[in-house]
Amino acid sequence: MRVAELSRLSGVPVPTIKFYLREGLLPAGELTSRNQARYDDRHLRRLRLIRAMTDLAQVPLAGVREVLEALDSDTMSMHDRIGHVHRAITPSRRLTADDSARTAAATQVGELVARHGWSVEPDAPALATLVDTVAMMRSLGQEHLLGHLDAYAEAAEHLATLEVAAVSSRPDPDQLAEGVVVGTLLGESVLAALRLLAQENASARLLGG
């Protein structure tokens, strides 16, 4: 297809596509004349992946470049490739809690991860977010809400197994990466919305008049 068709199918304006081409984020098309090139489905999928990262996750272009290099690597395992995408789109969210609450939270989270036998890197951004959030709950005197942390972890583990299986069923690396971006970010929003609805339902059942 021509660049105009690529633009129409992806919803990305032609000047933006040309910018991605100049920056090397999108591989060059096959030249058919001095000024014209032909593009294929691989270009379309890669464009969709770039937009999913920049639009849904506000990943800066340097981060997008890093992810694409990881995807195109011949030496990385699928797990490492997915890990690169995953981390690029999920920066840690920092909250400020006092030091003693933070120390207690780090112990609580470390024990939780060990108890469930999870294999996670010690520098995973989500680990820092989790410690900070638990510390904040402790600082606010709401430790009792953490009593069901294991139930949360079990639910997360159950869903994550289904999610990784669904995402990794896609054979093409770009499609797989797009699934990781969309599934991680929009999946979080789906789960959060369902939790709010389930809370409304549980409140109606347990406390309704």
Added chain:
Amino acid sequence: MRVAELSRLSGVPVPTIKFYLREGLLPAGELTSRNQARYDDRHLRRLRLIRAMTDLAQVPLAGVREVLEALDSDTMSMHDRIGHVHRAITPSRRLTADDSARTAAATQVGELVARHGWSVEPDAPALATLVDTVAMMRSLGQEHLLGHLDAYAEAAEHLATLEVAAVSSRPDPDQLAEGVVVGTLLGESVLAALRLLAQENASARLLGG
């Protein structure tokens, strides 16, 4: 306690406390002289609740006032009071998907809620968020990631039952409301972080080299 002690224990500056008093968000203390008043634990708890709403959920002051009026109402059921707090802190997040994807998503979400027999108001903000997010996943050609929507709903229902029971174990209405604010907002962050860690673990197990 004096206002200085109330400020120290809550971490809220004295001028801010005086502003809340003038605005009627915080009930007046007991006057002990022309210029001095005494405050108690109820003031401290209400201050913590106000800060939890403004700091964690960026609720505007008008919303805080509405929540506090609901809490102080003698005529509302506990479910209605919790519902007021819940909605004030969880505005719907809108995404733009095309109309046909949105119609299909609304049907899919409606069937899901009916299948699980959930009692939720048709104007619940989370319902709009859920429809928009599902529509966005469909627009991006990632419907296959929605195959486990029922598993998400079951997990959310299981956790919500535990959460509502934990929150409603607090007898004081301000403590209960603070639990709803903290549990809803920070609980979402805890669950999201655990999901990312569980995904890393599942990826290592299923796809690791």
